[in-house]
Amino acid sequence: MSSKFGHVVITSSCIFCRSALSYAFVNKKPIVPGHVLIASDREARRFQDLTPEEVSDLFKLVHRISPVIEKVFSASALTIAIQDGKDAGQTIEHVHVHLVPRKAGDPLQDDRIYEVLQTHEKKEDIKWRTDSEMEIEATMLKAYFEENDDEYQQ
Template identity: 45%
Template sequence: MVKHLLLPYLVPSPRLFHLHSLRAFRPISSTIKMTAGVEHYTFGPYKIHKSEVFYTTLLSYAMVNLRPLLPGHILFFWASIIREVKRFVDLTADETSDLWLTAQKVGRELEDYHKASSLTFAIQDGPQAGQTVPHVHIHIVPRRSGDFENNDEIYDAMDEKEKELKQKLDLDKERKDKTLEEMSREAEEYRKLF
């Protein structure tokens, strides 16, 4: 069961949430289960099995990574269940706030869980910035000293990873795909953090 965040703020946009019968500035006092009955999520043209998702809010979700760069490397997405958003610049203020505040919370827990000392948050917004999957997402990577010879090499590695995904993950033989079972177990471990 995916755990859901109790949003600690008021919902300011009734237009965005009309499907949920929420009113402007109405406090959310109970868990909202948008994902009940959902078999998969979408990431651009890709289907993500619900067992790979370990955390959701009203507007975003976190999933384990098929080919992580480092232990704990996850992807954090804008929830396309509400509307399709390809670019970060197209998010509303409320959507941006939910995405980044929740990424901060998830990152904090993953850093602690993986006994890391830092975090890399990375977003590529548009094709010239390296975005190859047209869906707003953030890479969250727990970091340790020496995990890359040159600290900023992680950005080259992420760019390569994005290109691989677009090419159906045919490249980069050093990193192996995890099975759905492995990804489900990892997601279950992360669910316990929340």
């Protein structure tokens, strides 16, 4: 099942995990390998537009996905960020969480990640991935979640 993400349609092949009110998908233009997004099913433009139930569900999904992203991408830490509104760098008007795996010595040290998050989609030196590249990553990640999906859907 595909999902609407602001003005973009995220195909089911790019979605690797779902919960009752949210879904996680691979990023078309990640700033580092493993940079994924988690969004609410309902198209809410700003964080305060989410219901308390949607906030809870969104962060439960972030919590569920975090250790897998850290393990799969050999990270020692994560940056978990929301750009809430255009002036915060939000480019898609749909609440979503960036989950970015981090390592000692990565190029995003000293909080450069926030600058990069605000500008990375506009930079030409970061290439847009093909649908095929995204599908391969989503399929690999999906395998970590399929076994226990029933207990998290409730």
